[in-house]
Structure formats: C-alpha cells, structure tokens
Amino acid sequence: MPDAPDFRRLFDAVLSPLLVLSPEFVIVEVNRAYLTATRTERSIVGRLIFDVFPDNPEDPSADGVANLRRSLETVVASGRTDTMSMQRYDIPGGEEGVFDERYWSPVNSPVLDAEGRVTHVIHRVEDVTEFVHLRKVGREQRRAAAEAQMRAEGMEIDLFVRAREIREVNEQLSRANSELDAAGRRLREEQQAKDRFIATLSHELRNPLAAATAATELLALDMPEGHPALAVLERQLGTLARMSNDLLDGTRAVTGRLELVREPVDLRSVVEGACADIDGLFRHDGRVLDVRLPAEPLVVDGDRLRLAQVLTNLLSNALKYTRPGGRTEVELAGGDGRARLTVRDDGIGFEPGQAEELFGVFMRAAPAGPDTPEGLGLGLAVAQTVVHLHDGRITAHSDGPGKGARFTVTLPTTGVPAAPRPRAAAERSVPRQLSLLIVEDNTDLATTYHTLLERRGHRVMTVHTGGAALAAVETGGFDVVLCDLGLPDIDGYTVARRVRARPDGGRLLMIAVSGFSQGPDRAVSRAAGFDAHLTKPLPLAELLDFLEHPSGNWPQQ
Numbered sequence: 001m002p003d004a005p006d007f008r009r010l011f012d013a014v015l016s017p018l019l020v021l022s023p024e025f026v027i028v029e030v031n032r033a034y035l036t037a038t039r040t041e042r043s044i045v046g047r048l049i050f051d052v053f054p055d056n057p058e059d060p061s062a063d064g065v066a067n068l069r070r071s072l073e074t075v076v077a078s079g080r081t082d083t084m085s086m087q088r089y090d091i092p093g094g095e096e097g098v099f100d101e102r103y104w105s106p107v108n109s110p111v112l113d114a115e116g117r118v119t120h121v122i123h124r125v126e127d128v129t130e131f132v133h134l135r136k137v138g139r140e141q142r143r144a145a146a147e148a149q150m151r152a153e154g155m156e157i158d159l160f161v162r163a164r165e166i167r168e169v170n171e172q173l174s175r176a177n178s179e180l181d182a183a184g185r186r187l188r189e190e191q192q193a194k195d196r197f198i199a200t201l202s203h204e205l206r207n208p209l210a211a212a213t214a215a216t217e218l219l220a221l222d223m224p225e226g227h228p229a230l231a232v233l234e235r236q237l238g239t240l241a242r243m244s245n246d247l248l249d250g251t252r253a254v255t256g257r258l259e260l261v262r263e264p265v266d267l268r269s270v271v272e273g274a275c276a277d278i279d280g281l282f283r284h285d286g287r288v289l290d291v292r293l294p295a296e297p298l299v300v301d302g303d304r305l306r307l308a309q310v311l312t313n314l315l316s317n318a319l320k321y322t323r324p325g326g327r328t329e330v331e332l333a334g335g336d337g338r339a340r341l342t343v344r345d346d347g348i349g350f351e352p353g354q355a356e357e358l359f360g361v362f363m364r365a366a367p368a369g370p371d372t373p374e375g376l377g378l379g380l381a382v383a384q385t386v387v388h389l390h391d392g393r394i395t396a397h398s399d400g401p402g403k404g405a406r407f408t409v410t411l412p413t414t415g416v417p418a419a420p421r422p423r424a425a426a427e428r429s430v431p432r433q434l435s436l437l438i439v440e441d442n443t444d445l446a447t448t449y450h451t452l453l454e455r456r457g458h459r460v461m462t463v464h465t466g467g468a469a470l471a472a473v474e475t476g477g478f479d480v481v482l483c484d485l486g487l488p489d490i491d492g493y494t495v496a497r498r499v500r501a502r503p504d505g506g507r508l509l510m511i512a513v514s515g516f517s518q519g520p521d522r523a524v525s526r527a528a529g530f531d532a533h534l535t536k537p538l539p540l541a542e543l544l545d546f547l548e549h550p551s552g553n554w555p556q557q
Contacts, residue, residue: 019123023076025049025069028120036360037127038091039100039353049123056090056099064089071108076118081109081170083163086128093353100353103132105159107166109173126162131155260303260389266418267298267307267339267411271332274311278319285324289315292331298339299418300411306386310394313379314343314407321405322347334413341409349398349405358396359384387411434547438462439469439483439495440513449482456544466490473499478508480547485514485525493528500529511546 011018017034021027027045035041044052050069055062064087071082084106090099104125111120134152172179275291282289300307311330318328328345350358359380380396387394392411398404436453440446441464450462461478463469466487473481481499485492492512499505512530514521522533532546 017125017127019049019125021049021072021121021123023118023121025072025121027052034125036357037125039093039356053089053091058099059090062088062090068106071106072121072123075108075110075121079110079112079116079118081107081166083107083166086132101129102127103129105162109169126159128155128159131159260306260386262301262303264299264414264416264418265302265304265307267300267332267341268293269418270304270307271311271330271341274308274315275330278312278315281319282315282328287319287322287325288327290327290329292329294333296334297418298332298334299414299416300339300390301414301416302390302411303386307390310383310386310409311341311343313383314409317379317407318343318345318347318405321345321349337413339411339413341411342406344404344406346404349401349403350396351400352398355396355398359394383409433457433459434479435459435477436461436480436482437469437472437478439466439481439487439492440464441484441486441488464488466492466495469495470498473502473505473508476504480509480511482511482513482543483530485512492530493524496525496529505529 011029012031014031015033017037018031019027019034020029026048030040030042030045038053040052050065053064055065067084067087068089071084074080074082087104087106089102089104091102092098093100105128106123106125109122109124110118111122113119131152134155271291271293275289279289281287315328315330322328322345326346328343331342331344333340333342384394387409390411392409394407394409397406397408436458438446438449438453438460440449440462443464446462446464450460453460461472463472464487466489469481469483469487472478481495483492483495487495492514496510496512499508499510509532510530512525512533513536514525514533515536525533534543534546
C-alpha cells in the first residue's frame with residue numbers, strides 16, 4: 001500500500017486559491033495560492049475574514065463584504081454550495097489605506113460532519129481582474145489586440161472549465177474521501193509524466209542546438225576574417241541553450257528536485273566567470289557591464305555551477321529589459337557573515353508591488369513587445385530556488401516603470417577556505433594527434449564534430465549506432481571514444497560496459513556526450529564505465545580543452 005498522502009501539503013500545493021473558514025467566518029487555514037493572489041501572509045489565520053478584507057472606503061458602491069457575508073450565511077444555513085457571480089472586491093495594497101481594484105469568481109462550499117452539520121466552509125476564488133479589464137479596453141494595435149483576445153478567450157474557457165469542475169465536485173462530494181488516495185496517485189503520475197516530457201523536450205532540443213553550435217564554429221574556422229552573421233548565431237544559440245536549461249531546471253525547481261553539489265566557493269571567481277561568459281552579449285548594441293569585486297575572498301558553501309546560473313539568469317534578465325546603450329552594474333560585497341551580490345540596471349523597471357510576483361513560474365515583468373523580447377519566464381524562479389537551497393535570500397526592487405531594477409542576493413559565508421579550481425593533470429601528456437571514434441546518431445552533429453576535430457589534426461572515425469561502435473573498437477587503435485547515450489539500437493551505457501569488458505578496454509578514454517547531465521545522469525554514466533560526462537551543446541573549445549587537459553581522467557595502461 002502506498003503511504004497516505006500528506007493532506008496539508010496537498011492542500012498547499014493546489015493551484016486554486018483556497019481559504020478554510022469556521023462557521024463564524026474566522027480564517028482557519030489558507031493555501032499558498034490564496035496568499036499569493038491576495039498579497040497576504042499567514043498571519044491572517046485566526047482573524048475574521050471581513051476584518052482582513054474590508055470594503056474599500058474610497059468606493060461608496062463597494063458591496064463585496066455584504067455579498068460575501070450573504071453567500072457564507074447561506075452556506076452555513078443550508079449546508080449547500082453557493083456559487084457567487086463575479087464580484088468586485090478590492091484588496092488592501094502595499095501602502096496604508098490604499099486599495100487595489102480586484103474582481104473575483106468565488107465559490108463557497110460546506111464541509112459537513114456525520115450528522116450533516118457544517119463544520120467549515122471552503123472559500124475558493126479565482127482572480128479574474130485581467131479578464132474584466134480586457135473587456136473594457138477595446139481594440140489597441142493589431143498585435144496587442146490579438147494577444148489580448150487570446151488571453152480573454154483563454155480566460156473564458158478557463159471560467160467555463162472551472163464552472164463545470166464545480167458542478168462535478170458537488171456531484172462527487174459524497175464519495176470524495178474514498179477517491180482521495182486515487183486522486184493523489186493520479187496527480188503524482190501526471191506530475192511525473194510532465195517532468196519526463198519536459199526533460200525529454202529539453203534533451204531533444206540539445207541535439208539540434210549542438211549541431212548548430214558546431215556548424216557555427218566550423219563557419220568561424222572557414223572565415224577567419226569574421227562575419228557579422230556569426231556573432232548573431234553565437235548570441236542566439238547561447239540564448240537557446242540557456243532557455244533549454246531553464247526549461248529543465250524550472251521543472252525541478254517547482255517539484256523541489258533541484259540538486260546541489262556543495263563545496264567552499266569564492267564568489268569572486270563565480271562572478272568573474274559568469275560575467276566573462278556573457279560580456280559579449282552586453283557589448284552588442286553598446287551596452288555596458290560594470291563589475292565590482294572585493295579585494296578579499298568571499299567564500300560560501302555552495303554549488304559553483306548553480307551559483308553561476310543565478311548570476312547568469314539575473315544578467316540575462318537585465319539584457320532583456322534594458323535598451324541598447326544601457327548600463328548594468330554587478331557588485332559583490334560582504335559583511336556580518338553574509339555575502340551580498342547586487343545586479344542593478346537602468347532598464348524598464350516594474351511596479352513596486354510586482355516584486356514578489358516576478359519570482360513566480362512563467363512570470364514576466366512586462367508583456368512581450370518591441371522593447372521586451374520573448375522568454376520563458378523561468379529564469380528568476382530558478383534563481384530563487386537555487387538561492388533558497390543555499391540558505392540565502394533574493395529580492396527585487398524598482399522605483400517604478402522606466403526607473404530600472406535592482407536584484408540582491410544574500411548568502412551566508414563560511415570560514416572554510418575555497419576549494420582550488422580543477423587543474424589539468426600533469427601526470428600524463430596528451431599526444432598531439434589523437435585517434436577518436438565519434439558515436440552519434442544525429443548525422444549533422446556527427447559530421448560537424450568529425451570535420452572540426454579533423455581540422456585540429458586528429459584522426460577521426462564516425463559511426464551512428466552502438467553496434468557499429470563495438471565493431472569499430474574491435475579493430476583497435478582508438479585513443480578516445482566520444483559517445484552519445486541515446487542511440488537507436490543499444491544505448492551508450494551498454495556500449496561503455498561492453499568496451500570496458502574487453503581485455504584492452506581499460507586503456508581508452510571514454511567520454512559520454514548527452515543532453516541529460518544532472519547528478520543522477522552522471523552517476524549512471526560513471527557506473528557504466530565512462531571517464532567523463534559532457535553536456536550538449538558542447539562547444540569545440542570545451543571539448544578540445546578537455547582532450548588537452550583531461551584532469552586525470554585518462555585510464556591507466
């Protein structure tokens with residue numbers, strides 16, 4: 001039998017905003033979606049709902065409290081669900097005495113005991129403010145109108161679906177307890193299916209990205225004088241690679257399965273590396289990236305790659321929302337046992353009340369448009385998850401639209417010295433000319449890798465299946481096997497195990513190249529016999545650096 005679900009966690013994970021009230025309309029419990037929708041905190045628990053959400057005193061026609069009270073009293077008196085019509089019910093804003101206009105679609109449902117008495121009322125709401133506003137604004141420019149119509153139609157469909165769900169829930173209420181275990185199991189299965197889909201999608205994107213990246217590097221070799229199109233390709237392929245990573249990491253962030261590999265890390269080296277990697281994108285269109293680092297080390301117990309990802313995502317965010325010629329400042333400072341990393345730009349900014357919302361999944365500071373390019377809306381969500389896993393805090397601030405933005409990451413420091421950066425092993429020199437076997441079923445990628453490595457003076461053979469790879473190894477004479485893991489006949493893990501089982505299999509350097517490159521993926525490839533696990537898209541410079549400086553990964557003779 002599976003473990004009984006944790007009902008409190010299930011309740012808090014529900015995407016619809018839910019509030020549980022006593023028959024006297026005192027707030028008993030609230031889920032995370034409700035707190036986010038109403039911009040409140042858990043301190044509202046134990047208070048009368050009408051004290052928490054009074055009518056807007058500036059609106060003489062406000063009737064939200066009266067309508068909600070009437071509906072709740074009907075539920076308590078009748079023991080039946082009451083679906084309210086769309087309500088205007090303003091909520092207190094960020095400033096004292098200021099209310100934000102809000103429209104809601106509420107449903108109040110009773111919870112009955114064995115004798116049919118109402119013990120609690122479940123207050124479910126959906127924020128339909130944007131839907132109401134869209135119906136008032138009329139037609140704008142063609143693109144804005146099309147986008148608004150799409151959102152409005154989507155919300156209308158959502159309202160219809162939710163209304164149908166309410167009717168179904170009312171019909172199924174009597175047997176809900178017996179079906180809860182099955183529903184929880186289905187929810188987990190659907191979540192796993194979604195995770196598998198996104199992971200597979202991210203992986204499948206990496207093959208064409210890798211081929212395009214390698215082809216771009218080949219063009220660069222053929223045009224040593226350079227070409228403006230090459231710079232465009234490099235920038236856009238780098239953006240696509242980051243979006244693919246965010247897609248996969250965004251799913252892990254939501255499900256709590258993002259992993260860290262901790263070690264003492266000097267944040268100065270993290271900032272230097274991340275800024276150097278993205279500096280070319282800032283110099284495009286005349287943007288300025290100003291980096292300020294302290295003279296002394298600032299060491300944290302953290303994952304170097306994930307911390308670099310946080311800064312890269314913040315810098316990518318600055319790139320999206322600053323105009324050509326804009327300025328972005330990165331400052332690292334320490335004090336009181338904390339390291340503070342600040343990224344400040346002079347871009348489009350945002351409403352101060354949006355600060356917390358920006359870290360939500362698929363959230364953006366502004367709709368896509370001429371000055372705000374498309375994006376997944378995952379970068380800040382991933383950054384927040386990584387920072388929280390490091391016991392830190394990330395905040396956003398803006399004085400308003402057009403006044404720029406500031407993001408601040410605070411992390412606890414440690415007195416342990418930073419781990420030294422990996423250095424190339426000097427125990428064995430790499431021959432100038434290597435004999436390499438490329439095992440890759442993507443013919444474009446295989447052909448491009450083949451050409452690039454031959455241009456570097458290596459002897460290269462390419463095959464497209466695991467069986468062909470094993471047959472090629474039989475002939476002997478290879479120094480390195482560069483093997484994809486997802487092959488059409490047998491997978492790369494099986495290839496590695498069979499090669500290692502040969503009498504001379506231990507002398508080869510076996511490198512796995514895959515789009516799946518998280519901790520568990522690397523552990524499986526290591527167990528199969530691979531010496532290294534590199535991630536697609538794999539830049540030629542990174543591969544050549546690894547071949548020239550394998551960091552002790554050459555097998556012993």
